[in-house]
Amino acid sequence: MDALKRRNPNLTNLWVDVLVFAGMLAVFAPGLTGLLIHEWLGLAFGVTAGVHVLLHWQWIAGITRKFFTRASWGARFNYLLNAAIFIGFTVVIFSGVMESRFVLQTFGLNPPDERTWELLHRLSADLTLFLTALHIAVHWRWIWNWVKKLRRLPRRAPGTVSQPVLAAGPVKIED
Amino acid sequence: MLKVLGRLLILLLAATLVAGVTYAVVQNVQFSLPGGRGGDGFGGQIAPGGGNANGSTAPDLAERPRGGRGQMLSDGEFRGGELEGGSVFGWVEVIKSLGVIAFVTAGVVLVQKTYARPRKPKKPAAGAQPGS
Numbered sequence: 001m002d003a004l005k006r007r008n009p010n011l012t013n014l015w016v017d018v019l020v021f022a023g024m025l026a027v028f029a030p031g032l033t034g035l036l037i038h039e040w041l042g043l044a045f046g047v048t049a050g051v052h053v054l055l056h057w058q059w060i061a062g063i064t065r066k067f068f069t070r071a072s073w074g075a076r077f078n079y080l081l082n083a084a085i086f087i088g089f090t091v092v093i094f095s096g097v098m099e100s101r102f103v104l105q106t107f108g109l110n111p112p113d114e115r116t117w118e119l120l121h122r123l124s125a126d127l128t129l130f131l132t133a134l135h136i137a138v139h140w141r142w143i144w145n146w147v148k149k150l151r152r153l154p155r156r157a158p159g160t161v162s163q164p165v166l167a168a169g170p171v172k173i174e175d
Numbered sequence: 176m177l178k179v180l181g182r183l184l185i186l187l188l189a190a191t192l193v194a195g196v197t198y199a200v201v202q203n204v205q206f207s208l209p210g211g212r213g214g215d216g217f218g219g220q221i222a223p224g225g226g227n228a229n230g231s232t233a234p235d236l237a238e239r240p241r242g243g244r245g246q247m248l249s250d251g252e253f254r255g256g257e258l259e260g261g262s263v264f265g266w267v268e269v270i271k272s273l274g275v276i277a278f279v280t281a282g283v284v285l286v287q288k289t290y291a292r293p294r295k296p297k298k299p300a301a302g303a304q305p306g307s
Contacts, residue, residue: 028272032265050186057182090193095201116201133276137283 013055014146020045020052021136028129039096039103046093053086078138085135088128095121 023045030038053060063071063079071079097103099117104110111117136143 025269029265029268031262031268087193090190091197094194133279137280140280
């Protein structure tokens with residue numbers, strides 16, 4: 001039983017968040033990736049963001065149940081902010097698909113020639129970037145604490161087996 | 176596993192709902208715009224250069240230069256501009272995104288610290304007697 005590895009949910013969350021953040025930076029820079037990668041990466045980002053939401057499902061369900069009764073104002077603000085980000089990213093991805101040149105063609109569809117989708121895509125992307133920045137800012141203390149904790153790890157336990165495991169795949173930690 | 180699938184289904188339903196509302200709003204906006212396409216949903220008939228056949232000043236949708244400086248070739252390939260990627264402008268976009276995040280984070284941290292300051296218990300000055 002000692003050999004069993006257990007998950008550290010906070011560390012899992014942190015690394016999924018890092019992945020989502022890096023993906024978001026890449027997706028928000030089509031000039032860097034090119035349009036083809038931008039479109040497919042945008043869809044992949046949607047999946048990763050979905051994993052991010054699933055990892056925090058218990059919190060979402062908890063606040064949903066007590067939103068109008070016992071939830072704190074901070075939790076309510078967070079909930080509404082997250083809902084806005086969800087709507088924002090859904091609109092960004094959907095409008096991106098509607099004006100896409102490569103994704104729709106892959107499925108044998110032609111994008112409608114409507115500037116509205118392009119305008120909506122840009123506007124919602126700008127707004128969602130701001131909301132995501134706010135989301136990161138609200139959780140800044142948690143992120144910063146984890147960064148400090150990770151930086152301290154090698155000094156705390158030099159030469160132990162758990163170090164490389166933590167660095168390479170932080171989900172599993174030796175007992 | 177079944178629980179995760181159920182959650183995924185709820186998530187997809189919520190996303191579909193948002194996408195449906197977005198689609199309805201966009202269709203409504205297009206119908207209400209002067210020179211809107213008015214029915215088929217695909218292939219707008221706006222001409223480039225700031226004027227349509229029907230006299231509308233709405234920009235041409237069918238001939239618009241999508242994706243900034245890119246150009247679509249006859250064989251279906253796209254060349255140039257942000258379509259190819261790897262440009263310096265791409266890194267500027269990344270820095271811009273990071274800048275927005277840093278700016279907002281700094282603002283929120285500043286506000287948090289400002290409001291947290293009065294709550295901190297005051298340390299008694301060195302040598303001061305209790306109660307003085």
